[in-house]
Amino acid sequence: MLTSSPSSFNFLYKLTLRLVKKIIETGKLKAINFVNKKSFKPRAYNSILYCLNLPIVSQVYKSIYFPQIYRKSKKKPNTIVIEPYNVCNLACTMCPYPDLTRPKEQMSMQLFEKVIDDAVNNNFKRLSLSLYNEPYMDSLIFDRIKYAKKKGLETTITTNATLLTEELIQKTMSSGVDCVTFSIDSLDEKKYESIRVNASFKKTISNAKKMIAYRTQLNQKKPMLTMAAVLHGNDNSLNDMEDRLKGLDIYAVSMRDNRKDGQPTPGHLKAYPCFWPWNQLVVYSSGEIALCCVDSDNAHDLGDLKTQTINEVWESKVFKNLRKLLLKGQGDQIEICKDCDIPYRQSPVLWWAL
Incomplete structure (x- = not known):
């Protein structure tokens, strides 16, 4: 005691x-x-x-x-997340994508370049092209990577790996992208396919192995190839990651958050101010701004980069007020934040990473 x-x-x-x-x-x-x-x-x-x-x-x-x-909290984020085309070929059990009401829209290259230029002028260093989308469904994905790299941004994509072909693998290797993350939540075929609805486990693993092998053949260090798994209960199959997918640079296992089902957070945990709005600026394919990556369906009217600048959005009264509430630990006054478990599970540690 x-x-x-x-x-x-x-x-x-x-x-x-x-x-x-x-x-x-x-x-x-x-x-x-x-x-x-x-x-x-x-x-x-x-x-x-x-x-x-x-x-x-x-x-x-x-x-x-x-x-x-x-x-x-006095600083802007240095990572920008751009959802280039809000479509995905899967219906994963932990993802709100199947329930989104936002119109399906592919961001034009003109708007993409405007946002990238603005981000660079605001000292952003990193770009993620993954939100509620599968990057390889975007016909402009390699044009976007090329432009971002030309502007000096460290660029990453996260993929479910189901659509990879030899041509896409070759284009990825020559694109200059810094990191490709495979989302593979289990190495047990039955469990994987119950989570990644509409995906074939054998095809996914085969595609990931092909990209790893092609990078090895080229003797390239980039892109970094990683695997991210969202833990769904006990899954001993993940202990075999290093043996089953040799050649990956990092294996990361994270705990499932409650953005899909809104399950209550265990009462023994204490909340800390949420760090996500300071970690990354999130841009939908429409050009509108999300509060964070959990804001899947544009719950707040925070601005639109078609007509505004990043600085105008960041300094807007509505965005400032939301950030003040989060810093005061009053996220429960924000509709999308009130049931979120990130302040309990991630914020106690991850401000150190900013």
Whole structure:
């Protein structure tokens, strides 16, 4: 049982400092649940969250962490997420895509170039071309990558790998894209196909292996090839990632969030100010702005880059007010935020990564 004695406090204070050091080291990779190894164990992350919610540890940690939050909240994001064409060929169980009401729309190259130029002028460094879409369904995807790279942006795509052909693999390897992430949530065929509805497990794994083999044949270091899995309960098949998909650079396992089903967050966790609006600016294929990547169906009218600049959107009264509420820990006053578990599961750590 915890006490408030000086010896107990000193022990927990030192423990917290060691924990903070480890969290900062992890956060330097600037990615959800990535660690400086080939894999991430969600159980270990849950242990970190448990420690951070211990009464004295929590007090000490907040005294160190909150000044970082307020300092970093003064800055714009340095990552921009652009959804080039809001279509996908799958209906994954954890994704809201099948329920989206936004019109299907392919962003024109003219608008894309306008947004990229504006982002570069605002010192953005990274571009992700993945939101609620499958990048390879966008006929302009390689033109977009080429333009972004010409402007100096580190560029990434996330794909379900189901549509890959030899031609697409070759074009990807020569495109200059910095990172390709395969979304493969299980290495058990039955479980994978129950999650990734409309996908063939054998075809997906075969396609991923072909891209890995082609990069090896070319003796290229880029693009970095990674695999991201969203954990759905216990899945021992993920322990075989390194053997089943040799040649990948990083294997990352993250815990499923509740953006699709809105399940309540476990009551023992404490919320921290959400970091996502400061981590990345999210642009729909229409040019409109999302509050964050969880805002799948444009819940807030935050602006439109067809007619506005990034700075005008960021400094707008409505966007400022939403960010103030998040910093005050009052996200429950924002409709899309009130049931979100990210402030409980990710925000306690990930401000260090900004």
